[in-house]
Amino acid sequence: MVQKGILVVVSGFAGAGKGTIMKQLVSEYDNYALSVSATSRNPRPGEVDGVNYFFKSREEFEEMIKNDELIEHAEYVGNYYGTPKAFVEKQLQEGKNVILEIEIQGAMQIKKKFPEALLVFIMPPSAAELKRRLVGRGTETPEVIDMRMKRAIQESEGIENYDFIVVNDVVEDCTKRLNGMIEASRYTPSRQADFINEVRAGLREI
Ligand code: 5GP
DSSP, rough: OOOOEEEEEEEEOSSSSSSHHHHHHHHHSSSSEEEEOOOSOOOOOTTTTTTEEEEHHHHHHHHHHHHTTEEEEEEETTTTEEHHHHHHHHHHHOEEEEEEEHHHHHHHHHHHOOTTOOOEEOOEEEEHHHEEEEEETSSSSSSHHHHHHHHHHHHHTTTTSSSEEEOOHHHHHHHHHHHHHHHHHHTSSGGGGHHHHHHHHHHHHH
């Protein structure tokens, strides 16, 4: 049976807890690899080049696009973001499930290019809870919280394009559910086409 890794796209509202869940997933299970994106935005305090992102100038980023080094890219609030191709291909070949934590425009490009990819949208348990978490962080001004809530309204329009939603209630439970979805998705007929054809061919020969 084919045991290539699964390409998993994870999107979700700011404040939905995507980052926490991804960290938990990677530390709990050893068959996951987190893709590190390239971006033209400036590093935030504490962000490390090559760990959080590969930080590039706009020119360097455009060069990467020209050289076909990215499997998807998008512009988001004035900056480029994109997924380097080489890492993703290598990890998938080695049987790792590769996680791309990207926004919806990139997610739609991946869906088109890799129909076998799994698209997951992380949601808060409720709108009130999302607001509570954004306010609770204490790092954002009321204006920024307002902008992020408006952005969430826009992003929520695209949720039907995803395969699964994961409700982030309790991080540990949520991580288990997400891993279960990813493992289950391995066994759809379209993802096991080679195996099915092999058995079919075998049946004809008996
Ligand atoms: P931030 O600037 O807050 O780190 O990221 C802004 C948005 O860009 C987030 O929604 C994040 O998921 C998304 N993003 C990060 N990397 C990529 C990428 O490689 N491609 C795309 N399309 N979006 C990305």
